[in-house]
Amino acid sequence: RSSAEERIVAALNVIRSRPDVVETIKKELEQLELTVSTKLKDEMFYSKVEEGSIKLARRLKDIVLSLKFDGKTSEKEIYRAVEHFQYKDGNLGSSAPIGFLNSSQGKYVQTHSSSQINNKIYRSLLFNESAFHIKSGSLNLKYSNDYRSINDYMIDDETWERDKEYLLEKVNLSHLRDFTDVIISLEKKLDEQYEKTNQNLSENDNLKFRKNGKPFVTNDKAEDLGSEIIDNLLNKDEVVPLVKVLSDIQDATDFTECFTHFAMKGGHETPEVQVIFAAIIGLGCNIGVRKMGRITHGLNAEKLENTARWYFSKENINEARNRILSVIDKLSVPQHFKASVDELHTSSDGQKFGVSVPSIHASHSYKYFGRGKGVTAYSFIDEYSRVFYDTIISPTEREATYVIDGLLDNEEVESTIHSTDTHGYTEILCGICYSIGIVFAPRIAGDQIMYTFKNRKRGHYENKGYRILPDNSKYINVKIIEDQWDNILRLLVSIKIKHVKASVILRRLSSYSQSHPLYKALKELGRIHKSLFLLKYYDESDLRSRMQKQLNKGELWHKFAKDVWFGDNQEFRVGEKSEQEIALGCRTLIQNVIVLWNYLELTKRLSAMNEKQALEVINAISSNHVISWKHINIHGEYDLDIISEPSKMFDLENLLKYKVVA
Structure with missing residues (x-):
């Protein structure tokens, strides 16, 4: 009879003679270690969740009970759970719905049997999941500025179906009525612009190519924005x-x-x-x-x-x-500051200011405010040097959300082309601006993806010897746009007639998951217009010069603002x-x-x-x-x-x- 040590040695010899067994054992041990580690982390996490449940409930219970949720437009499982919580006045009982929980969450909520629920963990998870679903658009409120169903922000279905033709005519969007005509026109324009831009390459001294084949523009000679002549004309002895x-x-x-x-x-x-x-x-x-x-x-x-x-x-x-x-x-002199008689070029940019008092919408940004908090003053300026719109936003918000607000707010100023820096740009904004008749000309940092239609693949342009090409397999999904075209028109009209502020509906759209059909359709439409703009930007030095000049004007306005806003260390003392x-x-x-x-x-x-x-x-x-x-x-x-x-x-x-x- 062999000893325990002898049996261990014999087993090890067998294992060493079978490398495949060694690898299998290693993998199983690693998986066991991972499982134990994950289980330990989960146990620690849910222990903390349970520990903080009472404190969380004190803060959130009454808020959740007072909210009115929209069951028709909300995801069924989370709505059932919230409805049950409100019906029971926060006293969950044993019949609380758990369909909104994932398998891991459900395991820790039901600790003993399917009929017993850990109320403390359940309640905390319900609050957390409700917040997530409200933000993502799958749990909508009936009465809210920011968290209703996307359809509630737009013209109602009945009015839209009845008055669609009249409303499109009223806001000068009748030319967008027929989707087939619109998409055929865009396909043609994009194809022609690829051709035009590539044919002009030999005369385009400022366009270069990186090693990966991506085009980029070297710095054009910017037009001098110096004001020496103006200063001399205006300055007097006193x-x-x-x-x-x-x-x-x-x-x-x-x-x-x-x-x-x-x-x-x-x-x-x-x-x-x-x-x-x-x-x-x-x-x-x-x-x-x-x-x-x-x-x-x-x-x-x-x-x-x-x-x-x-x-x-x-x-x-x-x-x-x-x-x-x-x-x-009405004055004659300002007209001479326009680059084109038939166009008005505008731009917008944000300027950061600290807030030295408590403020609910001020945010931290070490880069701008150190350890303090602040806001962004977002302003719009035109070629006449008039600022025609301004607003205060949180520095954590994307400036692009507010671009349409500024362009449509002031009836004294009708922009035909608008420029921003990268913070003021999104693909969705490209689609909306061009659709409502405003050329969107942002200065976008970094390499950009270029798109094409499936009937004009990259190889089609390569065979013509073009160097500026659409990216591989980056095709416009026409079907997504077509399926949502009526909703796109309804959104555009809702914004144009000021039924809803663009920033409100765009904030709601961007809070949805990117699988929302209207979000995806607007993004796809924007990719067409972004590709068209980039091709023009690469091709036209005059466009680049005008953009840079207008954006520089905005920067100069900020310097002007700093001199005017000189008090209290240039910080807001109101919250x-x-x-x-x-x-x-x-x-x-x-x-x-x-x-x-x-x-x-x-x-x-x-x-x-x-x-x-x-x-x-x-x-x-x-x-x-x-x-x-x-x-x-x-x-x-x-x-x-x-x-x-x-x-x-x-x-x-x-x-x-x-x-x-x-």
Whole structure:
């Protein structure tokens, strides 16, 4: 009889003689180790879940009980679980639905038998899964701005079916009615653009190719955005006080009459112009209304605070801004700053600002705010150097979500081509912009995928000797777009008639999983327009130059904004988004007032020249801008006594009649 040691040695010898057995044993041991490790991790995780269940329930139970969910548009299993939780008033019992749980979760919820549920773990998982499904669009709320079913945001089905033709006609989208015509036209345009761009390669000195064959553009010689000529024309021996600039524009436009009382009823006297100016400066320069009242001679601080509280709303400020914009639009000189008579190029970009007080929508970003929190001021500017839309968003949000809002918000400005940087770009946005008649021309970083249609595969273009080619197997899925075409049209019309803000519906769409059919269809449509744009971008140096010039104008506006927004370390000291937008609106109003003052001063000086001299000046300045503020005293003492008597600096009626024909 052999000893235990002898038996072990004999077994090891057998194992060593069979390498296949050794490998099998190793794999089984590794799998056992992995299983034990996973089980241990799960046990630790669900132990913590159970431990924190009571604290979580105290915070979330009443919230979940008060929400109204939409069973018709929600995923069945999670809706059943939430409905049961509400019906039982949070007391789950033994019949709680578990169909929304995966196998691992279910194993730890049902610890003993199918009739017994660990209520603590179940409740925590229900809260967690409900949050996930609400965000992803599979559990919808009946009453919510951000978390309803996507169909609830758009024109309702009945109205759409009844009035579709009328609505498409109303928003100038009738040409999109027939999907077959639209897709045939896009196929033809994309094929022709591949041909045109490749045929022009020999004359395209700025287009190069990487080792992987991807095209890229070397830096074109950017058009100088210097303002030296403008500065010399505007600058005088003395510096013009900001209050004087506001007063001159008030005399020309009477923009302060836009500041009406919230109540909109009789019995409220219009505040003195001096008080409105002081509030605009206090808010727009980030000095603060209270501090402005203390440092300004002859001003009643209490009256100033009351005016800011009851007369300053986002709507009033926007109305005053639009009055300024409309005067700029009527002047002759600004027209010479456009690259094309029939187009208006706009751009948008975000600027980060810290928030020094608690704010629910401010976010951390070490790159911009260190250990603090902040927000993004997102602004839109056109070729006339007018900022026509601004809003406050969280720095963690994608700027692209708000591009359509800015383009459709202001009726004074109708953009025909819009540029952003990479943060303002998505493929979905490409599809929407082009569909509503706005050329979307973003500056996109990195190599981009180029698409084609299946009847024009990569080999088709390779056989023609083309170098700029669609990527391998990157074809447009026409069927996905066709199946959702009616919903795409309904979404476009809903946005155009302002039935819903584009940012609201795009946020909801992007929160869905990428398998949502409308999301996929919009993305696919955007890929067509993105490929078309990239081909034009590679081919047309003039387009690239215009884009760069317009984006540079936005960057210059940010520098201008920094000088205007100089108080309190350039940080917001208010936490509510509405308060932040009022301050941002006042800052933008000040900047637009200065731009209009510059235009009026230029027009006044040009009108004093003979025609030849005026034409020479116009030709010299037309490639630049009027974002100039060296001649304005933005900082320092604000003496409101200087506007006690109107100066009539500008005779607006005569200046509007002045024309220079280039």
